Amino acid sequence: MSSSPAPTADSTPESPEPLKPFRIQLAERINRLPQYVLARVNALLHEKRKAGQDVIDLGMGNPSEPPQDVVIEKLMEAARDPNNHGYSKANGILNLRREVAAKYFKKFGVRLDPESEVIVTIGSKEGFSHMCLAAMGAGETAIIPAPYFPAHMYAIVMASGNVITLDVADSEKFLSNVAYTCQHMTPRPKLLVVNYPHNPSSKTVEPEFYVEVVKLARRYGFMVISDFAYADVAFDGYQPPSFLAAPGAKEVGVEFTTMSKGYNMAGWRVGYCCGNAEMVRALGIIKGYYDYGLFQAIQIAAIVALRHTEAAVEAQARLYQDRRDLLLDGLRKQGWQVETPRAGMFCWAKYPEPWAGTLSSLDFSMKMLEEANVAVSPGSGFGAAGEGYVRMALVENENRLRQALRQMGRVLGERSGRGLEKVGT
Numbered sequence: 001m002s003s004s005p006a007p008t009a010d011s012t013p014e015s016p017e018p019l020k021p022f023r024i025q026l027a028e029r030i031n032r033l034p035q036y037v038l039a040r041v042n043a044l045l046h047e048k049r050k051a052g053q054d055v056i057d058l059g060m061g062n063p064s065e066p067p068q069d070v071v072i073e074k075l076m077e078a079a080r081d082p083n084n085h086g087y088s089k090a091n092g093i094l095n096l097r098r099e100v101a102a103k104y105f106k107k108f109g110v111r112l113d114p115e116s117e118v119i120v121t122i123g124s125k126e127g128f129s130h131m132c133l134a135a136m137g138a139g140e141t142a143i144i145p146a147p148y149f150p151a152h153m154y155a156i157v158m159a160s161g162n163v164i165t166l167d168v169a170d171s172e173k174f175l176s177n178v179a180y181t182c183q184h185m186t187p188r189p190k191l192l193v194v195n196y197p198h199n200p201s202s203k204t205v206e207p208e209f210y211v212e213v214v215k216l217a218r219r220y221g222f223m224v225i226s227d228f229a230y231a232d233v234a235f236d237g238y239q240p241p242s243f244l245a246a247p248g249a250k251e252v253g254v255e256f257t258t259m260s261k262g263y264n265m266a267g268w269r270v271g272y273c274c275g276n277a278e279m280v281r282a283l284g285i286i287k288g289y290y291d292y293g294l295f296q297a298i299q300i301a302a303i304v305a306l307r308h309t310e311a312a313v314e315a316q317a318r319l320y321q322d323r324r325d326l327l328l329d330g331l332r333k334q335g336w337q338v339e340t341p342r343a344g345m346f347c348w349a350k351y352p353e354p355w356a357g358t359l360s361s362l363d364f365s366m367k368m369l370e371e372a373n374v375a376v377s378p379g380s381g382f383g384a385a386g387e388g389y390v391r392m393a394l395v396e397n398e399n400r401l402r403q404a405l406r407q408m409g410r411v412l413g414e415r416s417g418r419g420l421e422k423v424g425t
């Protein structure tokens with residue numbers, strides 16, 4: 001008696017051929033996204049910490065202080081309210097949007113309609129990325145500053161747009177390069193991203209800069225997104241200007257702000273997009289499909305933070321200023337070239353010879369981590385314009401910064417002969 005072979009796990013009665021291993025075929029856009037800047041540095045950092053080593057982490061701009069008690073208490077109270085656990089409004093609750101509008105008026109003299117010109121986002125990065133989806137079509141071009149915060153580049157890439165990077169070092173040159181690009185490109189760029197105080201370079205601008213941005217936007221017809229993540233972290237009496245305070249800004253663009261940095265609420269994911277009503281509405285449409293907004297208890301606590309903790313935000317900025325002074329002093333004694341940042345959470349530093357001529361910023365960062373137990377961000381993680389630099393976040397306390405300087409100095413001193421100077425004391 002003949003019998004057909006019994007089906008096995010990798011064949012069927014209809015097709016006795018063994019099935020090939022299944023291949024996941026992801027979208028091409030995944031291949032356009034490189035590993036995140038800090039991935040290699042972070043992998044080694046975690047390995048070292050797992051092995052019990054004490055690593056001083058100046059890599060990520062992740063605030064180490066908590067928000068004010070009154071904010072945490074409000075969160076707990078709001079979390080106990082059964083009314084706060086359903087889906088919230090994708091745009092954010094109106095009282096929070098009103099509070100954001102009130103802050104803009106108080107701080108910058110900017111009038112915003114909380115109904116149509118303010119939207120709450122899940123951190124400003126989510127808002128920025130979704131705004132790029134709303135604003136950019138396939139093959140359209142955006143201009144961003146170089147070096148760049150990775151989300152500025154890759155949110156546009158994910159929206160299938162093209163990116164032109166323009167050097168951020170000199171703000172006047174930046175503007176003339178924007179004009180030149182618009183004059184010589186067909187079709188013209190559709191979007192300009194500005195980011196001051198800038199991450200990673202800490203460059204800042206004065207209000208007149210935005211007056212020119214608005215003029216160029218009108219002349220060449222591009223929209224503007226201002227990423228104002230470090231609005232609340234400034235030093236020596238400097239107040240970073242808001243793009244929205246420039247005459248006509250609301251007609252051409254929007255601005256993103258966040259509670260991550262100044263308010264020490266990075267993990268809470270609260271940000272805002274304000275300005276042009278049509279762009280705000282478009283972001284709301286995209287968000288309506290992707291998310292249901294932010295946990296309502298967080299939004300209620302964010303109102304308290306905005307209303308009652310301005311003094312703490314200023315105190316936090318002073319803390320960063322003291323750390324900046326200590327770190328700059330120590331780095332300069334070791335032969336680093338660093339400009340004094342007027343705002344932001346970072347020192348953007350050109351590392352010294354002979355390392356500058358011999359090691360890439362990634363190799364230099366790995367060396368600092370391997371030999372000095374200090375994690376820094378390699379400049380190349382912010383694009384080719386960042387090569388030769390590293391970024392150090394001011395997120396460790398002064399004692400830890402002194403320790404970092406001593407440890408880096410020891411490693412650098414092996415060849416430069418300068419690193420063993422007593423620093424930061």
Ligand SMILES: Cc1ncc(COP(=O)(O)O)c(C=O)c1O
Nearest residue numbers: 123124125149199229258260271
């Ligand atoms: C320039 C810039 N924009 C946006 C963000 C992200 O902020 P959020 O936590 O609000 O998403 C950061 C955080 O590092 C940043 O440096």
